[in-house]
Amino acid sequence: MFGVFKGLGVTIRQLPKKKVTLMYPEVKPVWPERYRGIHEFIPELCIVCNQCARICPTDCISLSGTRDENKKLRIDTYDINFEICILCDLCTEVCPTESIRMTDQFELASYTRDSLYKDMKWLYQNHIEHGSYQALQAAKTEEEANAAREAQAANAEAASGSGQKASPEEANAARMPADETVSSSGKGGQPE
Numbered sequence: 321m322f323g324v325f326k327g328l329g330v331t332i333r334q335l336p337k338k339k340v341t342l343m344y345p346e347v348k349p350v351w352p353e354r355y356r357g358i359h360e361f362i363p364e365l366c367i368v369c370n371q372c373a374r375i376c377p378t379d380c381i382s383l384s385g386t387r388d389e390n391k392k393l394r395i396d397t398y399d400i401n402f403e404i405c406i407l408c409d410l411c412t413e414v415c416p417t418e419s420i421r422m423t424d425q426f427e428l429a430s431y432t433r434d435s436l437y438k439d440m441k442w443l444y445q446n447h448i449e450h451g452s453y454q455a456l457q458a459a460k461t462e463e464e465a466n467a468a469r470e471a472q473a474a475n476a477e478a479a480s481g482s483g484q485k486a487s488p489e490e491a492n493a494a495r496m497p498a499d500e501t502v503s504s505s506g507k508g509g510q511p512e
């Protein structure tokens with residue numbers, strides 16, 4: 321009998337305390353500053369310097385680019401194999417243009433290994449849907465965080481309504497035919 325009251329006492333003492341659980345997935349957590357979530361990629365900013373692929377400790381980045389008529393390198397393909405990415409943040413640290421950045425996206429659960437291989441289009445879509453991460457990080461109150469989340473959701477909705485999903489290709493569409501190709505292929509290429 322004493323055990324029952326003892327257990328009840330523990331339960332009652334917890335009732336007024338702040339809740340630590342969330343109604344996920346309806347309510348998403350606010351991650352701490354510098355949280356290292358799944359990458360976003362902005363093709364327009366990439367200068368195809370190859371530094372991200374070179375520093376990656378698991379060789380999971382593959383990229384290729386070509387020079388345009390102004391001799392500027394433009395990215396053609398950019399893939400990350402999240403089967404072996406350890407979200408170490410090194411690629412984003414070395415990127416001189418911040419075209420590759422971490423976000424607050426953490427949902428990578430999948431039924432197939434192939435679907436963990438993300439291409440430029442997917443990474444760009446992640447930018448559209450999670451690009452407000454910086455605003456979310458800067459939010460001081462829950463209201464500010466909610467406003468950032470709403471802006472993010474509106475962004476994603478506008479993007480899907482306006483066909484922005486194809487934007488990486490569109491961004492490169494104006495390029496002249498390639499006269500030079502740069503590429504880097506990580507050992508962790510697309511799974512068979």
Ligand code: SF4
Pocket residue numbers: 372375376377378379380381400404405406407408409410411412
């Ligand atoms: S975060 Fe992933 S892709 Fe970037 S360097 Fe680390 S392992 Fe490579």
Ligand code: SF4
Pocket residue numbers: 365366367368369370371372373383414415416417418419420
């Ligand atoms: S993402 Fe950044 S580091 Fe990687 S090739 Fe592009 S500009 Fe260079």
